[in-house]
Amino acid sequence: MKTGPIRIGVVGLGGFAQAHHKAIIRLEEKNVLKLICASGRDPGRYQKFIEEMNFAGRGVKIFSSHIEMLDKLGNELDFVIVPTPIHLHKPMHEDVVSRQIACYLEKPPTLDIRELVLMEKLDEKAALPTMVGFNMVSDPARLSLKERLIRGEFGKPYRVNFLGISPRYTPYYARASWAGRIEVDGHLVLDSCIGNALAHNVHNLLMWAAYDKLLAWADILEVEADLYRGHSVQNFDTVFAKGVCRNGVEFRIAASHACEMPNRHIETVECEKAVIEWRIGSAPLIRWKNGGEESVPVDSEGGSIGRCIEAYVDFIKGKMEKPLTTLRDCVPYVSLIDLIYVAAKDMTVVPQEFIRRTTVSPGEEQVGIIGISEACEKFIKEAVFPAEQKMAWAGKSGKAAINDLNQFGMVIEAFCSKYNGKEK
Numbered sequence: 001m002k003t004g005p006i007r008i009g010v011v012g013l014g015g016f017a018q019a020h021h022k023a024i025i026r027l028e029e030k031n032v033l034k035l036i037c038a039s040g041r042d043p044g045r046y047q048k049f050i051e052e053m054n055f056a057g058r059g060v061k062i063f064s065s066h067i068e069m070l071d072k073l074g075n076e077l078d079f080v081i082v083p084t085p086i087h088l089h090k091p092m093h094e095d096v097v098s099r100q101i102a103c104y105l106e107k108p109p110t111l112d113i114r115e116l117v118l119m120e121k122l123d124e125k126a127a128l129p130t131m132v133g134f135n136m137v138s139d140p141a142r143l144s145l146k147e148r149l150i151r152g153e154f155g156k157p158y159r160v161n162f163l164g165i166s167p168r169y170t171p172y173y174a175r176a177s178w179a180g181r182i183e184v185d186g187h188l189v190l191d192s193c194i195g196n197a198l199a200h201n202v203h204n205l206l207m208w209a210a211y212d213k214l215l216a217w218a219d220i221l222e223v224e225a226d227l228y229r230g231h232s233v234q235n236f237d238t239v240f241a242k243g244v245c246r247n248g249v250e251f252r253i254a255a256s257h258a259c260e261m262p263n264r265h266i267e268t269v270e271c272e273k274a275v276i277e278w279r280i281g282s283a284p285l286i287r288w289k290n291g292g293e294e295s296v297p298v299d300s301e302g303g304s305i306g307r308c309i310e311a312y313v314d315f316i317k318g319k320m321e322k323p324l325t326t327l328r329d330c331v332p333y334v335s336l337i338d339l340i341y342v343a344a345k346d347m348t349v350v351p352q353e354f355i356r357r358t359t360v361s362p363g364e365e366q367v368g369i370i371g372i373s374e375a376c377e378k379f380i381k382e383a384v385f386p387a388e389q390k391m392a393w394a395g396k397s398g399k400a401a402i403n404d405l406n407q408f409g410m411v412i413e414a415f416c417s418k419y420n421g422k423e424k
Contacts, residue, residue: 230258
């Protein structure tokens, strides 16, 4: 059991790392931990942020290389947070754990099941198990509902759904060289709506589907999927997928970044006695089939980054048996993402005549596939793909079983070959 202050480092000064730094300041105010170092490839680019965070006053040492940071201060660190782009996770995870330093790795750990297997194997030799930052799992309301589900209060779950109407304006894909891409410099990224921004919700879906224990995620058995691209990016930004888990629980996913406001993220758990509906940003609602509704209270911190980091601190201090989400816990999620590629085999590039572009501000456009929100809603309700809905832009869905996951390498190589550099 760790005693004394928890001392941490962060790999990154820009991008999403800044959200972690802001969460860390609040945790320092609560005396949960202490940031002693951070690294960035070019710290001078982030001088304004460094001053805002008062790194100098807080005694935080800045390095231009995470390797230098780990080598010089690794012995002083209880864990390192790695909130870097997806394609850097595997090598940076190795850099941390090979030095016997605990690692908090931002989600998703990777979107390549082959990489995840290697990362999991390496983690067996780590000083402590890596925690993956699927921060929604840290929400007390979510954990409380899952406990009630396990006790059988809602009856056995038979289907879980996620509707993700989540528009992203054009600057979202211009913010980084890896955004919306299948690969970068020969390394898989697979950045997509469900591979990044909505990864939490898909991970949550599989947690709801596993009704045997609290921190468990249901393994996938088979999937049927249909992929689309509305934005001028490399990878898909819209997905329809349905299937079944090994335990018999069905799932439906309809999600898009090529859509129009309003934004809606809705997780639904259909059980024998009740339906749980969680509109992210609102209190979960339980609709009992024998009549009546129950609203579940949530707190403002909910499943925040800070709450998730604090959970890893609790694990390191011996207050928890395991991290909330380990690399092994991510196998169902990554398997599902990869099996969706295998099932679909390709994506439909939606013709411009079916794209509505709306200027939000100078240099900023909303890009929406016409009718996509309605198509997503109908899919969640009736499990009918866009082609069955007679959408003029519709493509064709495909199927795959978990035994077909070994085809992922071949399928994704074909994706890379067909779409690399073709973002129009």
